[in-house]
Amino acid sequence: MGTEFGYDLFDPAEIPQAMRYRDRVMAENTVWWQRQTGHRMLLSAHDGHVAYESGDPANYPTSQGAFLRDMVGDDYLTAGFTFGQGSFNANDMTDPAEPVRVFSVGPLEPGSNEHTLNAVSPGDYYLDLRTTPAPARAWLAEPRPTRFIGTAWPTEPLPVRLAPSFDVLFHLHRITAADLL
Known part of the structure:
Protein backbone atom coordinates (compact mmCIF):
# COMPACT_ATOMS: atom_id res chain seq x y z
CA MET A 1 0.00 0.00 0.00
CA TYR A 76 17.03 7.67 20.23
CA LEU A 77 15.84 8.65 23.71
CA THR A 78 12.14 8.83 24.46
CA ALA A 79 10.36 10.82 27.16
CA GLY A 80 6.84 10.03 28.33
CA PHE A 81 4.40 12.15 30.31
CA THR A 82 1.83 11.26 32.96
CA PHE A 83 -0.41 13.52 35.02
CA GLY A 84 -2.66 13.36 38.03
CA GLN A 85 -5.57 15.54 36.95
CA GLY A 86 -6.48 18.58 34.90
CA SER A 87 -7.76 19.69 31.52
CA PHE A 88 -6.75 19.23 27.89
CA ASN A 89 -8.06 19.76 24.35
CA ALA A 90 -9.37 16.86 22.26
CA ASN A 91 -12.02 15.90 19.73
CA ASP A 92 -15.21 14.70 21.40
CA MET A 93 -15.65 10.97 20.59
CA THR A 94 -19.28 11.10 21.71
CA ASP A 95 -20.05 13.82 19.14
CA PRO A 96 -17.90 13.50 15.97
CA ALA A 97 -19.29 16.80 14.68
CA GLU A 98 -17.99 18.60 17.79
CA PRO A 99 -14.82 20.56 17.16
CA VAL A 100 -11.90 20.32 19.53
CA ARG A 101 -12.98 21.24 23.03
CA VAL A 102 -11.68 21.25 26.60
CA PHE A 103 -12.06 18.14 28.75
CA SER A 104 -11.32 17.93 32.47
CA VAL A 105 -10.46 14.76 34.37
CA GLY A 106 -9.85 13.93 37.99
CA PRO A 107 -7.33 11.50 39.42
CA LEU A 108 -7.29 7.92 38.15
CA GLU A 109 -8.21 5.09 40.51
CA PRO A 110 -5.80 3.27 42.82
CA GLY A 111 -3.81 0.68 40.88
CA SER A 112 -3.18 3.02 37.96
CA ASN A 113 0.26 4.35 37.11
CA GLU A 114 -0.88 7.94 37.62
CA HIS A 115 -2.39 7.31 41.05
CA THR A 116 0.87 5.90 42.41
CA LEU A 117 3.10 8.41 40.60
CA ASN A 118 1.02 11.25 42.05
CA ALA A 119 1.75 9.94 45.57
CA VAL A 120 5.54 9.80 45.09
CA SER A 121 6.16 13.53 45.53
CA PRO A 122 4.02 16.61 46.22
CA GLY A 123 5.68 18.40 43.29
CA ASP A 124 6.15 17.66 39.61
CA TYR A 125 9.19 15.52 38.83
CA TYR A 126 10.94 13.34 36.30
CA LEU A 127 12.45 9.87 36.47
CA ASP A 128 15.32 8.54 34.41
CA LEU A 129 13.87 5.08 33.91
CA ARG A 130 17.22 3.74 32.69
CA THR A 131 18.78 4.28 36.14
CA THR A 132 15.81 3.84 38.48
CA PRO A 133 16.60 1.50 41.42
CA ALA A 134 15.60 -2.15 40.94
CA PRO A 135 12.44 -2.18 43.16
CA ALA A 136 11.00 0.90 41.43
CA ARG A 137 12.03 -0.38 38.02
CA ALA A 138 10.24 -3.68 38.70
CA TRP A 139 7.07 -1.77 39.63
CA LEU A 140 7.39 0.43 36.54
CA ALA A 141 7.78 -2.66 34.34
CA GLU A 142 4.29 -3.99 35.15
CA PRO A 143 1.31 -3.04 32.94
CA ARG A 144 -1.11 -0.71 34.75
CA PRO A 145 -4.01 1.45 33.59
CA THR A 146 -2.57 4.67 32.16
CA ARG A 147 -4.06 7.64 30.32
CA PHE A 148 -2.80 7.80 26.76
CA ILE A 149 -4.68 10.86 25.54
CA GLY A 150 -4.37 11.60 21.85
CA THR A 151 -6.58 13.64 19.55
CA ALA A 152 -9.85 12.14 20.77
CA TRP A 153 -11.60 11.71 24.11
CA PRO A 154 -13.05 9.88 25.98
CA THR A 155 -10.92 6.76 25.81
CA GLU A 156 -10.26 4.07 28.39
CA PRO A 157 -6.90 3.91 30.19
CA LEU A 158 -4.51 1.49 28.52
CA PRO A 159 -2.30 -1.15 30.21
CA VAL A 160 1.10 0.55 29.87
CA ARG A 161 4.47 -0.71 31.09
CA LEU A 162 6.25 2.58 31.76
CA ALA A 163 9.85 1.34 32.18
CA PRO A 164 9.97 -0.63 28.90
CA SER A 165 8.11 2.16 27.07
CA PHE A 166 10.22 5.22 27.91
CA ASP A 167 13.75 6.26 28.85
CA VAL A 168 12.60 9.25 30.89
CA LEU A 169 9.20 9.91 32.46
CA PHE A 170 7.83 13.31 33.48
CA HIS A 171 4.98 13.34 35.99
CA LEU A 172 2.88 16.47 36.43
CA HIS A 173 0.30 16.69 39.20
CA ARG A 174 -2.00 19.08 37.33
CA ILE A 175 -2.24 20.09 33.68
CA THR A 176 -4.20 22.88 32.01
CA ALA A 177 -5.59 22.88 28.48
CA ALA A 178 -3.81 25.10 25.99
CA ASP A 179 -5.67 28.17 24.76
CA LEU A 180 -6.86 27.54 21.22
CA LEU A 181 -6.10 30.27 18.70
Missing part, protein backbone atom coordinates in the same frame (compact mmCIF):
# COMPACT_ATOMS: atom_id res chain seq x y z
CA GLY A 2 1.30 3.43 -0.90
CA THR A 3 -0.42 5.53 1.77
CA GLU A 4 -2.25 5.17 5.05
CA PHE A 5 -5.47 5.96 3.23
CA GLY A 6 -4.86 2.95 0.99
CA TYR A 7 -6.16 0.94 3.95
CA ASP A 8 -9.83 0.62 4.76
CA LEU A 9 -9.98 2.55 8.04
CA PHE A 10 -13.53 1.28 8.61
CA ASP A 11 -12.35 -2.35 8.55
CA PRO A 12 -11.12 -3.35 12.02
CA ALA A 13 -8.78 -5.92 10.44
CA GLU A 14 -6.96 -3.21 8.46
CA ILE A 15 -6.59 -0.62 11.22
CA PRO A 16 -3.47 -2.25 12.78
CA GLN A 17 -1.81 -2.39 9.34
CA ALA A 18 -2.61 1.28 8.72
CA MET A 19 -1.30 2.36 12.14
CA ARG A 20 1.92 0.35 11.68
CA TYR A 21 2.39 1.90 8.23
CA ARG A 22 1.77 5.43 9.55
CA ASP A 23 4.25 5.14 12.42
CA ARG A 24 6.88 3.46 10.22
CA VAL A 25 6.66 6.29 7.68
CA MET A 26 6.78 8.94 10.45
CA ALA A 27 9.97 7.29 11.75
CA GLU A 28 11.50 7.02 8.27
CA ASN A 29 10.77 10.71 7.60
CA THR A 30 12.30 11.74 10.93
CA VAL A 31 15.47 9.73 10.33
CA TRP A 32 15.71 10.94 6.73
CA TRP A 33 15.52 14.58 7.87
CA GLN A 34 18.11 14.04 10.60
CA ARG A 35 20.50 12.41 8.14
CA GLN A 36 19.99 15.21 5.61
CA THR A 37 20.82 17.91 8.15
CA GLY A 38 23.24 16.03 10.39
CA HIS A 39 21.74 17.89 13.35
CA ARG A 40 20.38 16.58 16.61
CA MET A 41 16.60 16.61 16.63
CA LEU A 42 13.74 16.90 19.07
CA LEU A 43 10.64 15.01 18.01
CA SER A 44 7.44 15.98 19.76
CA ALA A 45 4.52 13.58 19.47
CA HIS A 46 1.89 11.76 21.51
CA ASP A 47 3.21 9.21 24.04
CA GLY A 48 1.61 6.46 21.97
CA HIS A 49 3.85 7.41 19.03
CA VAL A 50 7.18 7.97 20.82
CA ALA A 51 6.98 5.00 23.21
CA TYR A 52 8.90 1.79 22.52
CA GLU A 53 5.85 -0.34 23.39
CA SER A 54 2.22 0.05 22.46
CA GLY A 55 -0.45 0.24 25.13
CA ASP A 56 -2.91 -1.16 22.55
CA PRO A 57 -0.99 -3.71 20.43
CA ALA A 58 -4.13 -5.23 18.90
CA ASN A 59 -4.98 -1.95 17.16
CA TYR A 60 -1.62 -0.21 17.26
CA PRO A 61 1.05 -2.90 16.93
CA THR A 62 4.29 -0.95 16.38
CA SER A 63 4.96 2.62 17.43
CA GLN A 64 7.12 5.26 15.81
CA GLY A 65 9.41 5.01 18.85
CA ALA A 66 9.98 1.30 18.24
CA PHE A 67 10.82 1.98 14.60
CA LEU A 68 13.15 4.84 15.60
CA ARG A 69 14.97 2.65 18.13
CA ASP A 70 15.43 0.00 15.41
CA MET A 71 16.74 2.63 12.96
CA VAL A 72 19.06 4.67 15.19
CA GLY A 73 19.63 2.49 18.27
CA ASP A 74 20.58 4.14 21.51
CA ASP A 75 20.81 7.52 19.77
Whole structure:
Protein backbone atom coordinates (compact mmCIF):
# COMPACT_ATOMS: atom_id res chain seq x y z
CA MET A 1 0.00 0.00 0.00
CA GLY A 2 1.30 3.43 -0.90
CA THR A 3 -0.42 5.53 1.77
CA GLU A 4 -2.25 5.17 5.05
CA PHE A 5 -5.47 5.96 3.23
CA GLY A 6 -4.86 2.95 0.99
CA TYR A 7 -6.16 0.94 3.95
CA ASP A 8 -9.83 0.62 4.76
CA LEU A 9 -9.98 2.55 8.04
CA PHE A 10 -13.53 1.28 8.61
CA ASP A 11 -12.35 -2.35 8.55
CA PRO A 12 -11.12 -3.35 12.02
CA ALA A 13 -8.78 -5.92 10.44
CA GLU A 14 -6.96 -3.21 8.46
CA ILE A 15 -6.59 -0.62 11.22
CA PRO A 16 -3.47 -2.25 12.78
CA GLN A 17 -1.81 -2.39 9.34
CA ALA A 18 -2.61 1.28 8.72
CA MET A 19 -1.30 2.36 12.14
CA ARG A 20 1.92 0.35 11.68
CA TYR A 21 2.39 1.90 8.23
CA ARG A 22 1.77 5.43 9.55
CA ASP A 23 4.25 5.14 12.42
CA ARG A 24 6.88 3.46 10.22
CA VAL A 25 6.66 6.29 7.68
CA MET A 26 6.78 8.94 10.45
CA ALA A 27 9.97 7.29 11.75
CA GLU A 28 11.50 7.02 8.27
CA ASN A 29 10.77 10.71 7.60
CA THR A 30 12.30 11.74 10.93
CA VAL A 31 15.47 9.73 10.33
CA TRP A 32 15.71 10.94 6.73
CA TRP A 33 15.52 14.58 7.87
CA GLN A 34 18.11 14.04 10.60
CA ARG A 35 20.50 12.41 8.14
CA GLN A 36 19.99 15.21 5.61
CA THR A 37 20.82 17.91 8.15
CA GLY A 38 23.24 16.03 10.39
CA HIS A 39 21.74 17.89 13.35
CA ARG A 40 20.38 16.58 16.61
CA MET A 41 16.60 16.61 16.63
CA LEU A 42 13.74 16.90 19.07
CA LEU A 43 10.64 15.01 18.01
CA SER A 44 7.44 15.98 19.76
CA ALA A 45 4.52 13.58 19.47
CA HIS A 46 1.89 11.76 21.51
CA ASP A 47 3.21 9.21 24.04
CA GLY A 48 1.61 6.46 21.97
CA HIS A 49 3.85 7.41 19.03
CA VAL A 50 7.18 7.97 20.82
CA ALA A 51 6.98 5.00 23.21
CA TYR A 52 8.90 1.79 22.52
CA GLU A 53 5.85 -0.34 23.39
CA SER A 54 2.22 0.05 22.46
CA GLY A 55 -0.45 0.24 25.13
CA ASP A 56 -2.91 -1.16 22.55
CA PRO A 57 -0.99 -3.71 20.43
CA ALA A 58 -4.13 -5.23 18.90
CA ASN A 59 -4.98 -1.95 17.16
CA TYR A 60 -1.62 -0.21 17.26
CA PRO A 61 1.05 -2.90 16.93
CA THR A 62 4.29 -0.95 16.38
CA SER A 63 4.96 2.62 17.43
CA GLN A 64 7.12 5.26 15.81
CA GLY A 65 9.41 5.01 18.85
CA ALA A 66 9.98 1.30 18.24
CA PHE A 67 10.82 1.98 14.60
CA LEU A 68 13.15 4.84 15.60
CA ARG A 69 14.97 2.65 18.13
CA ASP A 70 15.43 0.00 15.41
CA MET A 71 16.74 2.63 12.96
CA VAL A 72 19.06 4.67 15.19
CA GLY A 73 19.63 2.49 18.27
CA ASP A 74 20.58 4.14 21.51
CA ASP A 75 20.81 7.52 19.77
CA TYR A 76 17.03 7.67 20.23
CA LEU A 77 15.84 8.65 23.71
CA THR A 78 12.14 8.83 24.46
CA ALA A 79 10.36 10.82 27.16
CA GLY A 80 6.84 10.03 28.33
CA PHE A 81 4.40 12.15 30.31
CA THR A 82 1.83 11.26 32.96
CA PHE A 83 -0.41 13.52 35.02
CA GLY A 84 -2.66 13.36 38.03
CA GLN A 85 -5.57 15.54 36.95
CA GLY A 86 -6.48 18.58 34.90
CA SER A 87 -7.76 19.69 31.52
CA PHE A 88 -6.75 19.23 27.89
CA ASN A 89 -8.06 19.76 24.35
CA ALA A 90 -9.37 16.86 22.26
CA ASN A 91 -12.02 15.90 19.73
CA ASP A 92 -15.21 14.70 21.40
CA MET A 93 -15.65 10.97 20.59
CA THR A 94 -19.28 11.10 21.71
CA ASP A 95 -20.05 13.82 19.14
CA PRO A 96 -17.90 13.50 15.97
CA ALA A 97 -19.29 16.80 14.68
CA GLU A 98 -17.99 18.60 17.79
CA PRO A 99 -14.82 20.56 17.16
CA VAL A 100 -11.90 20.32 19.53
CA ARG A 101 -12.98 21.24 23.03
CA VAL A 102 -11.68 21.25 26.60
CA PHE A 103 -12.06 18.14 28.75
CA SER A 104 -11.32 17.93 32.47
CA VAL A 105 -10.46 14.76 34.37
CA GLY A 106 -9.85 13.93 37.99
CA PRO A 107 -7.33 11.50 39.42
CA LEU A 108 -7.29 7.92 38.15
CA GLU A 109 -8.21 5.09 40.51
CA PRO A 110 -5.80 3.27 42.82
CA GLY A 111 -3.81 0.68 40.88
CA SER A 112 -3.18 3.02 37.96
CA ASN A 113 0.26 4.35 37.11
CA GLU A 114 -0.88 7.94 37.62
CA HIS A 115 -2.39 7.31 41.05
CA THR A 116 0.87 5.90 42.41
CA LEU A 117 3.10 8.41 40.60
CA ASN A 118 1.02 11.25 42.05
CA ALA A 119 1.75 9.94 45.57
CA VAL A 120 5.54 9.80 45.09
CA SER A 121 6.16 13.53 45.53
CA PRO A 122 4.02 16.61 46.22
CA GLY A 123 5.68 18.40 43.29
CA ASP A 124 6.15 17.66 39.61
CA TYR A 125 9.19 15.52 38.83
CA TYR A 126 10.94 13.34 36.30
CA LEU A 127 12.45 9.87 36.47
CA ASP A 128 15.32 8.54 34.41
CA LEU A 129 13.87 5.08 33.91
CA ARG A 130 17.22 3.74 32.69
CA THR A 131 18.78 4.28 36.14
CA THR A 132 15.81 3.84 38.48
CA PRO A 133 16.60 1.50 41.42
CA ALA A 134 15.60 -2.15 40.94
CA PRO A 135 12.44 -2.18 43.16
CA ALA A 136 11.00 0.90 41.43
CA ARG A 137 12.03 -0.38 38.02
CA ALA A 138 10.24 -3.68 38.70
CA TRP A 139 7.07 -1.77 39.63
CA LEU A 140 7.39 0.43 36.54
CA ALA A 141 7.78 -2.66 34.34
CA GLU A 142 4.29 -3.99 35.15
CA PRO A 143 1.31 -3.04 32.94
CA ARG A 144 -1.11 -0.71 34.75
CA PRO A 145 -4.01 1.45 33.59
CA THR A 146 -2.57 4.67 32.16
CA ARG A 147 -4.06 7.64 30.32
CA PHE A 148 -2.80 7.80 26.76
CA ILE A 149 -4.68 10.86 25.54
CA GLY A 150 -4.37 11.60 21.85
CA THR A 151 -6.58 13.64 19.55
CA ALA A 152 -9.85 12.14 20.77
CA TRP A 153 -11.60 11.71 24.11
CA PRO A 154 -13.05 9.88 25.98
CA THR A 155 -10.92 6.76 25.81
CA GLU A 156 -10.26 4.07 28.39
CA PRO A 157 -6.90 3.91 30.19
CA LEU A 158 -4.51 1.49 28.52
CA PRO A 159 -2.30 -1.15 30.21
CA VAL A 160 1.10 0.55 29.87
CA ARG A 161 4.47 -0.71 31.09
CA LEU A 162 6.25 2.58 31.76
CA ALA A 163 9.85 1.34 32.18
CA PRO A 164 9.97 -0.63 28.90
CA SER A 165 8.11 2.16 27.07
CA PHE A 166 10.22 5.22 27.91
CA ASP A 167 13.75 6.26 28.85
CA VAL A 168 12.60 9.25 30.89
CA LEU A 169 9.20 9.91 32.46
CA PHE A 170 7.83 13.31 33.48
CA HIS A 171 4.98 13.34 35.99
CA LEU A 172 2.88 16.47 36.43
CA HIS A 173 0.30 16.69 39.20
CA ARG A 174 -2.00 19.08 37.33
CA ILE A 175 -2.24 20.09 33.68
CA THR A 176 -4.20 22.88 32.01
CA ALA A 177 -5.59 22.88 28.48
CA ALA A 178 -3.81 25.10 25.99
CA ASP A 179 -5.67 28.17 24.76
CA LEU A 180 -6.86 27.54 21.22
CA LEU A 181 -6.10 30.27 18.70
